[in-house]
Amino acid sequence: MKAITYNQYGDSEVLKLSDIPKPEPSYNQILIKMMATTVNSADVRLRKADPFLIRLAFGLFRPNKKVLGTVISGIVEQIGNEVTKFKVGDQVFGLNDLTMGTYAEFVLVQETIPLFFKPSNINFEEAAAIVFGGHTALHFLKKANITKGQKVLIYGASGSVGTSAVQLAKYYGAEVTAICSQSNIQMLKNLGADHVIDYNTTDLSTLNKDFDVVFETVNKTKVETIAQLTRTNGILILGAVIIKGLIQGMWIAKKRKLKLIAGVAEVNSDDLKFLGWLIENKHLKPVIDKTYSLGQIQLAHQYVDLGHKKGNIVITL
Numbered sequence: 001m002k003a004i005t006y007n008q009y010g011d012s013e014v015l016k017l018s019d020i021p022k023p024e025p026s027y028n029q030i031l032i033k034m035m036a037t038t039v040n041s042a043d044v045r046l047r048k049a050d051p052f053l054i055r056l057a058f059g060l061f062r063p064n065k066k067v068l069g070t071v072i073s074g075i076v077e078q079i080g081n082e083v084t085k086f087k088v089g090d091q092v093f094g095l096n097d098l099t100m101g102t103y104a105e106f107v108l109v110q111e112t113i114p115l116f117f118k119p120s121n122i123n124f125e126e127a128a129a130i131v132f133g134g135h136t137a138l139h140f141l142k143k144a145n146i147t148k149g150q151k152v153l154i155y156g157a158s159g160s161v162g163t164s165a166v167q168l169a170k171y172y173g174a175e176v177t178a179i180c181s182q183s184n185i186q187m188l189k190n191l192g193a194d195h196v197i198d199y200n201t202t203d204l205s206t207l208n209k210d211f212d213v214v215f216e217t218v219n220k221t222k223v224e225t226i227a228q229l230t231r232t233n234g235i236l237i238l239g240a241v242i243i244k245g246l247i248q249g250m251w252i253a254k255k256r257k258l259k260l261i262a263g264v265a266e267v268n269s270d271d272l273k274f275l276g277w278l279i280e281n282k283h284l285k286p287v288i289d290k291t292y293s294l295g296q297i298q299l300a301h302q303y304v305d306l307g308h309k310k311g312n313i314v315i316t317l
Contacts, residue, residue: 003017003018003019004016004297006047006063008063009047012047012297015103017295022106029108029110029111031078032108034073034102035317039313051243068101068102070100072094073125073127073131085115093127093130095114095132097267105294128314129287130275133165134284137161137162140239146169152174152211152214153213154169154217157180157193160287160312165215167283168278179197179198204221208229209231216237219238230256236253287310288311288313290309290314292314293315
């Protein structure tokens, strides 16, 4: 089968279109024919081994998992004889974040991974586009326990996590302020944001410092700058920080009496089920910036490396 492999860390040129054996499911495994996946920030970090600590888990000198890709959107091709949740022909979407391998025509997964039936009112590309950003935004916003009428600020609102966060916060009844670049303002208004601010023309220090929840989704502004917008006893969500930012966040949160939410965004099948329900009931819609074929994976990664994508970059198979 065709797959994108990489044998060393680096820029997009390390990704190669290759022929590898098609896997066979064992008793508790599912073989999925991939219809679409995405290129997200996790894929890029793993490709680059950035931060360096990634090497401790995925190979010190060379990657020990040769096929990247975490997002699943496809059709069940084969199942092991003890699989009970799915059958051949089921259309599914999910996340294979531990063993990866979705940059391929087929992916072999355990039945226990976060996997659920694809919403019937969207196609495979749209299903792929909702998984990474949708589950990440949902994870952090659930921890924030948003209530109706709260003021929520979302920084990096035009990315895969941000576009989902805007819609989810609105679903929970919040008054949402989105921060993005000028070119994305109308898109975020269309997604339901009550207020949209261009970070290129507005000094964040001039904004009201009374937001109940501030969600930084992209790790592209100083922790202290974004934290100052949170009211005393408010909630600061750092959804993309690594070690240095996390330490800064902990110190600032303690000093300013904030509740800090950070760390790894965990996902489960119940979250996917809920995201599917939101989609089917038109509370959440996928945002796709560009679509590439599997053979164009280098171009897709190059575009994500620029740091200006709107929503999601989808790979079709």
